[in-house]
Amino acid sequence: MNNINFNWALIQSFLAALEHGSLMGAARATGVSQPTLGRHIAELESQLNLVLFERTGRGLQATPHALELAEAAQAMQDGAARFSRLAAGSGQTLRGRVRLSVSQIVASFLLPPILVRMRQALPEVVVDLVVSNSVSNLLLREADLALRMVRPEQGSLVAQHIGQVPLLVCASQSYLQRNGTPMLPPELLAHDLITGDHNTEIEDGFAALGFPVNNLRHGLRTDDLNAQWAAVQAGLGVGFMHSYLLRATPSVLPILPMITLPVLPIWLTVHRELRTSALMRAVFDFLAAEVPLALQNKHG
Structure with a gap:
């Protein structure tokens, strides 16, 4: 890389693409757009006069040249991160x-x-x-x-x-007025539930209690907790939410206090x-x- 006006962002994009195997995965991890990452990879390949990735239908396949450079690139990133940490730690001001x-x-x-x-x-x-x-x-x-x-x-x-955050079984007053209030845990099987999608902790909890998970009714499945909370407030179903959310929302009521949910640290x-x-x-x-x-x- 003699006489190259080197851009550090190219190394960051190279390492992200190498780790995630696609521009989409690298963009998701770094917050940098796919077109920008693509330009960075192309620019680095041009500067080095090397092909670093083969473009395939499944993403990016690292070439032997890329694998050979990976260790040095990672060392550069580690060194830059340490430099940044030390610089930030040296200040003694509250500004x-x-x-x-x-x-x-x-x-x-x-x-x-x-x-x-x-x-x-x-x-x-x-x-x-x-x-x-x-x-x-x-x-x-x-x-x-x-x-x-x-x-x-x-x-x-x-x-x-x-600290720790208790989880509560809860539902909106509007939902309970329409569907009735479950008084015992097995009655949840007759209610619409707000749970995770890829996160299956709620389903795992039902299974541990001996409930048939395949019979659960879902009002919504999403791993976005903000969306879960909005769905509970709107009356879409019964949720399993952080306790502090209910304090400021009197329209959502805790139910089934006998159910012990995990406490999150x-x-x-x-x-x-x-x-x-x-x-x-x-x-x-x-x-x-x-x-x-x-x-x-x-x-x-």
């Missing part, structure tokens, strides 16, 4: 931008009042909110902090368990190198204190 990764349902309902209080307590901090149900990669600085329902396994990440995670940053530490500590209060409805 700046912080990328926070949360799920859709947390971003829409739990987090906004917390961000109002953070704005008052840390007025010079700007939050860049990464809203995704996939786990953002803190190691590569896709986010600085993350609120997640799973504990990260990487040793270079610092995770603190800051909430983990606040940061890369350990960022804990040396006064800015990151301040935001981490604020969220660690405020999220449990919000879950317990201590702010009213």
Whole structure:
């Protein structure tokens, strides 16, 4: 690559295409459009004068040249990510931008009042909110902090368990008026259910209780929790929702309190190198204190 005016974005796109095997998968993972990724791959191939991918009906097939370059490209990305983490961690000011990764349902309902209080307590901090149900990669600085329902396994990440979210069986008053209120768990078999699509945790729960899963009636199946919650509010069926959602929505009622649903943990995670940053530490500590209060409805 002598005398090449090198564009770092080309390496990022190359690695994404290599990992996911298609422009569609790479675009979904990176947030970069498919046409842009395609241009990046074509430009990198032109600069290197190498064919990196064979275009097939099933996506992209890496050539031996691509596989040969993969390790060096990954090392470049790891080095750039470490450089970014160290640079962010070196600051000792409470002014700046912080990328926070949360799920859709947390971003829409739990987090906004917390961000109002953070704005008052840390007025010079700007939050860049990464809203995704996939786990953002803190190691590569896709986010600085993350609120997640799973504990990260990487040793270079610092995770603190800051709360838990009970799940409740619930339905809107309008649905219950039309269809009656189930009083015992087996009666759910006669009701329309709002559940996941690829996520089959609800069906697995019914199976564990000995209910015939094939006989379940579905009002809606979707893995989007915002869509599930909207469907429950609209009266489409019985849902299994985060408890804090019901507090502000009197038209949705908890039912069947004898059913014990899983309690979801909430983990606040940061890369350990960022804990040396006064800015990151301040935001981490604020969220660690405020999220449990919000879950317990201590702010009213």
